[in-house]
Amino acid sequence: MGTSEGRLRCNGADLAYRMDGPAGRPILLFSNSLASDMSIWDDQVAAFKSDYRIVRYDMRGHGRSPVVDGPLTIDDLASDAIALIEQLALGPVHFVAISLGGMLGQAVAARRPDLLRSLTLSNTSSETDKPELWEPRIQTALSTGMAPLVEPTLERWFTAPFRASQPQRVETVRRMVAATPPKGYAACARAIQAMRQTAILSKIVTPTLVIAGREDASTPVAAGERIARAIKGAEFIVVEQAAHITPIEQADKFNQHLRHFLAGAAKHSSSGAASGPAAASS
Numbered sequence: 001m002g003t004s005e006g007r008l009r010c011n012g013a014d015l016a017y018r019m020d021g022p023a024g025r026p027i028l029l030f031s032n033s034l035a036s037d038m039s040i041w042d043d044q045v046a047a048f049k050s051d052y053r054i055v056r057y058d059m060r061g062h063g064r065s066p067v068v069d070g071p072l073t074i075d076d077l078a079s080d081a082i083a084l085i086e087q088l089a090l091g092p093v094h095f096v097a098i099s100l101g102g103m104l105g106q107a108v109a110a111r112r113p114d115l116l117r118s119l120t121l122s123n124t125s126s127e128t129d130k131p132e133l134w135e136p137r138i139q140t141a142l143s144t145g146m147a148p149l150v151e152p153t154l155e156r157w158f159t160a161p162f163r164a165s166q167p168q169r170v171e172t173v174r175r176m177v178a179a180t181p182p183k184g185y186a187a188c189a190r191a192i193q194a195m196r197q198t199a200i201l202s203k204i205v206t207p208t209l210v211i212a213g214r215e216d217a218s219t220p221v222a223a224g225e226r227i228a229r230a231i232k233g234a235e236f237i238v239v240e241q242a243a244h245i246t247p248i249e250q251a252d253k254f255n256q257h258l259r260h261f262l263a264g265a266a267k268h269s270s271s272g273a274a275s276g277p278a279a280a281s282s
Contacts, residue, residue: 007064010083011076016064017057017084021049026117028052028262029093031081031101033123033245034188035146035153035180037063040098040173043251044258055093057084059100061184072187074195078107082115091115094262095206098122098247099219100188103195106227109208110200118265119204120258122211123244125223126198126230134193141182141189149185150177156218157244169248201230208234209261211254213242214281235261238281253282 005018018038028048030041038056045054058065059077081104085091094117097105102124109119128134140148154163154174163170208231212224221238228236237257242250 008084008087010087011079013060013068013080014066015057015060015080015084017055017088020045020054020056021052023053025051025053026262027090027093028054029081029085029090029095030054030056031095031097031105032056032059032062033099033101034192035062035149035177035185036173037176037179039063039176040245041096041247044096044247044255047251047255048259052094055088055090057081059104059188061181061187067181067184067187069183070187072191074103074191074197075107077104077188077191078111081105081108082112085115092117094118094120094265096120096122096258097124099124099244100192103192103197106197106201106204109206110197110203113205116206118262119206119208120211120261121208121224121227122254123213123216123219123224123246124227125219126195126201126227127223128192128195129223131193134189138186138189138193141185145182146178146180146185150174153177158249159215159241159243161241162243162249173245173248198226198230201227202232204231207261207265209257210234210236211246211257212236212238213244213246213249214238214240215242216244216246218244240281257282 003020007014007016032040037058061067095105102121210224210228212221228234239246239250247254
């Protein structure tokens with residue numbers, strides 16, 4: 001069992017990364033959400049590190065990856081991930097991503113299917129249906145900092161029962177959100193604000209699992225269903241009693257679905273798959 005950490009220059013950004021688990025095993029590459037860092041996947045690392053080599057990274061302007069000045073697009077973030085996979089000679093990987101990570105994951109899969117064994121898209125969308133919601137958050141981050149955004153973010157990320165029953169877990173996430181560099185948040189938020197990539201989904205041939213949280217108001221069930229319908233053969237799961245950060249709020253269920261999907265990913269065939277998603281709930 002080995003752990004290593006480092007920072008790598010990828011597509012003009014210095015990306016901090018961490019590897020856990022035995023070398024020589026299939027690789028799970030995790031990509032996190034806006035206003036988070038790689039620790040958002042701690043529950044998954046604990047569950048999978050015995051069987052997989054796990055790689056996590058902080059996207060630019062988050063965690064230990066510095067802010068890069070200038071405008072940013074989802075395609076730029078996808079290029080960061082592609083460069084990381086190539087420079088660390090990781091591919092092909094099982095790409096597991098949430099929210100913003102899932103957005104850039106769609107672009108990676110459409111552009112470079114050779115780098116992926118499978119694609120898991122959790123609590124994400126392919127279109128920003130209400131871009132006007134992002135401007136006040138961006139301006140608040142740039143003018144005041146992250147403090148005013150922390151509690152509204154937690155309310156979107158977790159259901160009220162989870163926030164009440166798991167105060168220590170929520171406090172850990174609260175500190176993570178508060179520590180996000182405002183410029184990093186704003187740049188990535190603008191990338192989300194401008195996102196329009198439903199049209200690229202038909203190019204994805206990688207075996208794909210789409211996971212939605214039943215109570216996720218940020219990327220609702222309909223957003224996940226839209227993705228799953230557009231990707232041939234995609235599996236679609238709705239997790240009950242989960243808001244936006246399903247891998248934390250319902251970690252056991254998320255891990256169960258992910259493990260089952262990974263076990264069967266190699267058996268997927270690009271031919272003869274159903275054209276629409278078969279939805280399941282848990």
